[in-house]
Amino acid sequence: MIKLDRTDARILLALCATPRATGVQLATLLNLARNTVQSRVSRWETDKVLLPIDRCVSAxxxxxxxxxxxxxxxxxxxxxxxxxxxxxxxxxxxxxxxxxxxxxxxxxxxxxxxxxxxxxxxxxxxxxxxxxxxxxIMREAIPYRMAPLLERLRDSASS
Known part of the structure; x- marks a missing residue:
């Protein structure tokens, strides 16, 4: 299990907003080095941090x-x-x-x-x-979400 940091949260929130963004686009958007973005995304894929895409498909x-x-x-x-x-x-x-x-x-x-x-x-x-x-289930009151926790991590004071 890896522990995500503020930079990870920034990248993940950008991916939530623009799921099809490339590493270069994310790096430009977030003012980060392309290698930083790519290495983190690669690590998340290796460590299975990101959930499978089928979680986003509506039944x-x-x-x-x-x-x-x-x-x-x-x-x-x-x-x-x-x-x-x-x-x-x-x-x-x-x-x-x-x-x-x-x-x-x-x-x-x-x-x-x-x-x-x-x-x-x-x-x-x-x-x-x-x-x-x-x-x-009569209605989905709060759909599955991680953005509020990512926003909290992104906005947290550096440790």
Whole structure:
């Protein structure tokens, strides 16, 4: 894990604003050396700092306007197997392990309620999944974002 600094935050914010900018364009825009920009971007790619581009594609635009969270209670001896099986369900777009009453929080997409019912059934059929609960996402109140944290880092006092 690398720790990002103020210069990294400046470059990343510029990339957020202009995702298709070249290293030369970013360097000019930010008044940085081209090598500085290129070496940092290369390091981020090597260290997998940047998330895959598919995170930016809207499920709605792919024909999946319905989104839901599924909480799943999983037999702990079969947790890794269950995660591997969930990975095979295309409508499972994200899953995280969590503490509390459930073991996994699974974000799914679906074409409509009938499709959601099918996806929920596929999750429940995964070996090790003991029970599930579904909460339909009514609207995205705050979309996934990192810009406010990048802005805080960019604006922080030099250490």
């Amino acid at each position: 709605r635009d792919l024909g999946y306007p319905l989104q839901a969270f599924v909480t799943a209670v999983v037999d702990q001896r079969r947790l890794e197997q269950a995660i591997a099986e969930l990975h095979l369900i295309p409508e499972v777009v994200e899953a995280v392990g969590m503490s509390g009453d459930a073991d996994l929080l699974i974000k799914v997409v679906a074409c409509d309620t009938d499709d959601l019912y099918r996806v929920a059934g596929a999750i429940l059929a995964v070996p090790g999944v003991e029970r599930t609960a579904i909460s339909v």
